Amino acid sequence: MEELLSEKPREECAVIGVYNHPEAARVAYQGLFALQHRGQEASGIASSNGKQLFRHVDMGLVADVFSDATIFDRLKGSLAIGHNRYSTTGSSMKVNAQPLVVNSKDGPWAISHNGNFVNSHLLRTQLEAEGSLFQTTTDTEIVLHLAARSRKTDIVSRLKEALEKIQGAYSMVIATRQKLVAVRDPHGFRPLCLGKRGDSYIVASETCAFDLVGADFIREINPGEILLINENQLYSTYLQPRVDRRACIFEFIYFSRPDSFIFGHAVDKIRRKFGKVLALEQPAEADIVVSVPDSSNTAALGYSHTSGIKFEIGLIRNHYIGRTFILPDQTMRDLKTLFKFNPVQGVIENRRIVIVDDSIVRGTTLRQLTKMFRRAGAREVHVRVSSPPIRYPCYYGMDFPTPEELVAGKQSIDEVRNYIQADSLGYLSLEGLLSAIPDGNLGFCTACFDGEYPILPENAISKFHLEVPIVS
Ligand code: 5GP
Numbered sequence: 433m434e435e436l437l438s439e440k441p442r443e444e445c446a447v448i449g450v451y452n453h454p455e456a457a458r459v460a461y462q463g464l465f466a467l468q469h470r471g472q473e474a475s476g477i478a479s480s481n482g483k484q485l486f487r488h489v490d491m492g493l494v495a496d497v498f499s500d501a502t503i504f505d506r507l508k509g510s511l512a513i514g515h516n517r518y519s520t521t522g523s524s525m526k527v528n529a530q531p532l533v534v535n536s537k538d539g540p541w542a543i544s545h546n547g548n549f550v551n552s553h554l555l556r557t558q559l560e561a562e563g564s565l566f567q568t569t570t571d572t573e574i575v576l577h578l579a580a581r582s583r584k585t586d587i588v589s590r591l592k593e594a595l596e597k598i599q600g601a602y603s604m605v606i607a608t609r610q611k612l613v614a615v616r617d618p619h620g621f622r623p624l625c626l627g628k629r630g631d632s633y634i635v636a637s638e639t640c641a642f643d644l645v646g647a648d649f650i651r652e653i654n655p656g657e658i659l660l661i662n663e664n665q666l667y668s669t670y671l672q673p674r675v676d677r678r679a680c681i682f683e684f685i686y687f688s689r690p691d692s693f694i695f696g697h698a699v700d701k702i703r704r705k706f707g708k709v710l711a712l713e714q715p716a717e718a719d720i721v722v723s724v725p726d727s728s729n730t731a732a733l734g735y736s737h738t739s740g741i742k743f744e745i746g747l748i749r750n751h752y753i754g755r756t757f758i759l760p761d762q763t764m765r766d767l768k769t770l771f772k773f774n775p776v777q778g779v780i781e782n783r784r785i786v787i788v789d790d791s792i793v794r795g796t797t798l799r800q801l802t803k804m805f806r807r808a809g810a811r812e813v814h815v816r817v818s819s820p821p822i823r824y825p826c827y828y829g830m831d832f833p834t835p836e837e838l839v840a841g842k843q844s845i846d847e848v849r850n851y852i853q854a855d856s857l858g859y860l861s862l863e864g865l866l867s868a869i870p871d872g873n874l875g876f877c878t879a880c881f882d883g884e885y886p887i888l889p890e891n892a893i894s895k896f897h898l899e900v901p902i903v904s
């Protein structure tokens with residue numbers, strides 16, 4: 433149990449499902465490749481030829497896990513699901529890599545999950561007390577145990593019964609020998625999209641996966657929807673009770689790729705608008721705008737456009753570091769920034785700089801960057817952030833630390849400015865953030881900024897001593 437308690441929420445991953453394609457596993461691989469930014473710790477694919485399920489998972493990046501082309505000869509069949517797992521420190525065991533495959537009383541099931549359950553500890557304790565033997569420490573396995581106990585006879589009813597006991601964030605795909613099921617939790621925290629290529633259906637976390645595999649985007653899986661694809665037909669049912677959507681606003685700020693279309697919008701457009709509103713709310717007297725590549729490029733362009741301050745490429749990122757770098761302590765995190773970024777002296781020297789970043793978590797990146805810019809000869813370093821201060825932990829899959837470790841968790845904006853050693857610091861307001869999304873006042877989770885949790889986790893108060901309102 434100690435191990436389970438030390439497992440941090442970390443299921444901010446990528447999922448993909450491919451139905452009715454002669455080379456389903458290869459298409460799943462391509463999709464996972466496009467979704468690499470959502471998880472770099474482990475990758476895997478499970479496929480079905482209608483009689484049997486095949487599986488290959490390993491630690492590492494998609495290209496490395498599937499570098500041996502003969503793997504695809506073994507991943508037979510026209511149905512496949514895949515998963516990329518997000519990298520954090522802590523236990524990152526191969527046994528937790530997905531898709532998980534189990535044998536149920538009516539054949540094998542494979543499952544890939546993105547998101548985080550908030551009542552998993554309670555459910556797992558109950559299941560173990562009643563004799564369930566768990567093989568992994570992931571939340572995901574709970575779905576399988578609950579579904580396996582259901583007396584219902586079809587997969588959708590069994591899943592429905594299981595998922596109606598589970599609270600939290602999940603976008604998942606499930607494969608049996610012949611069926612593909614895609615499910616999004618009733619709040620719709622995480623994205624999940626449906627695409628089509630010829631007679632094949634594809635389900636993916638983000639639409640950028642469709643572009644690479646040549647599929648057209650059809651629609652999103654709706655919050656609470658269980659979509660079954662069987663005999664080339666789509667059937668949809670809904671989990672009860674229905675609730676208002678609470679899509680994770682951080683997908684727009686940081687996590688999703690700008691070339692994706694999620695939650696009804698092009699990510700690029702929304703992210704650019706964040707930068708534009710930021711320029712209006714938090715102007716700066718400066719000579720150039722510099723982004724922190726790649727995550728803030730789009731917002732920095734928006735800032736430059738509206739402020740009229742020239743956008744310059746003043747910071748170069750080493751792309752070979754990835755996000756897999758192990759970061760056991762603060763010294764290592766500081767080192768990571770040095771490994772990752774270097775300023776362009778000729779661009780920075782003698783200039784007043786506005787650095788636009790998408791978010792500040794611990795403050796490590798910006799503290800290092802302001803130092804680097806000054807060493808490169810910057811006259812002034814102003815920091816503008818295209819999201820509000822992150823003050824509360826995320827229980828639905830974003831990898832944020834406790835309020836004590838969040839630099840804005842307990843400190844004022846001026847204290848954060850002092851910590852990152854900026855000449856000035858300005859954050860986008862929550863109202864400004866929401867105003868940048870056409871339907872921003874409807875249906876987004878902003879708990880990391882305002883503590884308004886759509887579902888309160890079972891252990892939130894004891895774990896974090898937070899007094900948070902329950903909003904349902
Ligand atoms: P900090 O250095 O302040 O701890 O983190 C801020 C930087 O991390 C920003 O450049 C932002 O793009 C990035 N970031 C924001 N959210 C996340 C996340 O959930 N995971 C990871 N790996 N990086 C993040």
Ligand code: MG
Binds near residue numbers: 724726728790
């Ligand atoms: Mg960044």
